[in-house]
Amino acid sequence: MVVKDQEEVRKGPWTEEEDVQLAFYVNLFGDRRWDFIAKVSGLKRTGKSCRLRWVNYLHPGLKRGKLTPNEERLVIEYHAKWGNRWSKIAGKLPGRTDNEIKNFWRTHLRKNNSQEKKKTTIPPSISSTSISSVSSSSSNFNNSHHVHSMQGHRIDISDDSTSRNNSTSFSHYHKEDKGGSSRQVCSMDEIWNDIALPEVDAIIPPPVCGGFSQDATIMPPSIWEDNYYCPNNSILWTVDGGLL
DNA sequence: AAATGCTTCAACCGCGCTCAT
DNA sequence: AATGAGCGCGGTTGAAGCATT
Incomplete structure (x- = not known):
């Protein structure tokens, strides 16, 4: 039984940087291999946690606000x-x-x-x-x-x-x-x-990411809205993939 | 204005299923 | 066929914000 260095595992609320980092790697590797993403991203989160964050919060197709x-x-x-x-x-x-x-x-x-x-x-x-x-x-x-x-x-x-x-x-x-x-x-x-697939071909690999900051580039989820804001409010992309 | 109670939601946990080996 | 890792789901919890007293 391999005991993972549990002190390394972060819990609790996600930070802005973590969100950016996660979104970057999900766009890079897809939203399937969560353990892999958790590892390569350097995030001190479990794959599960990454998946949850993406599915419930970062996914570009999400609606916000109360249910109609x-x-x-x-x-x-x-x-x-x-x-x-x-x-x-x-x-x-x-x-x-x-x-x-x-x-x-x-x-x-x-x-x-x-x-x-x-x-x-x-x-x-x-x-x-x-x-x-x-x-x-x-x-x-x-x-x-x-x-x-x-x-x-x-x-x-x-x-x-x-x-x-x-x-x-x-x-x-x-x-x-x-x-x-x-x-x-x-x-x-x-x-x-299924929602996103038609757009997958259009994904432009994120250009530069030396370090993750608020300038990090994230795939434009272009099928949903004209403009997108990262929930943390720091990132905005447009249909054509540009950041504002 | 402060204290208290209530509501909401993000996040964690455990379990079961699937799939690769 | 057996096993283990990864994933997805439903249940639960705790912090933060809001409303009420």
Whole structure:
């Protein structure tokens, strides 16, 4: 058993430099070999941690900000259908991650529970069946409550339901429902890949990167928006790949 | 203005699955 | 066929920000 020098492994919030570094190496090597990326990047993070950071935060296709009412409705509907299959549900919501949806659900579940408690003495069970009753009357969810538009992030996503214009293209990512022991749902990676693949050929290898700084160049995720900001607000790229 | 409680979300953990050897 | 490494998923936690008192 090889004991990895655990003191080397960093945990906790990611720094700006780490984000830049990770994005650089993901663009270089793809978003598959996370352990490899973790090693070659020099990041003192596990492959898992790198993957999570990329999928949930750095991926250019991500939407930011609260879920739209329409998205909320979908989450409720699909949760009634599939239960806590967050990644599966996320597959139906372009630009949303399983983590995001999971958090949303927990948040609203809690709210809903406290509301229910006030109204009735029946303990609200959190089964999908009880949820389905909620889904039929989504007004139970108090949208006005949730929150901040992602602290300091400059990705501009319209907050109305029209931003869901990619949704149809996602429906096919779900193969047959769970049949055996294996999960039948396509992973987020597959989804992202399918989104990004048409652009892959256009990826320009990052030019210079002597050291990583706020000047580091990152692949332009050109299919998504005209302009992109790195969540940390320090990096902006444009459709043509230029940095601003 | 300060203290307290609540909400949100980023990140970690453990488990199970897949795939390469 | 067996084994181990890597990956993905769902559950959980803790810090930070916000709201209320």
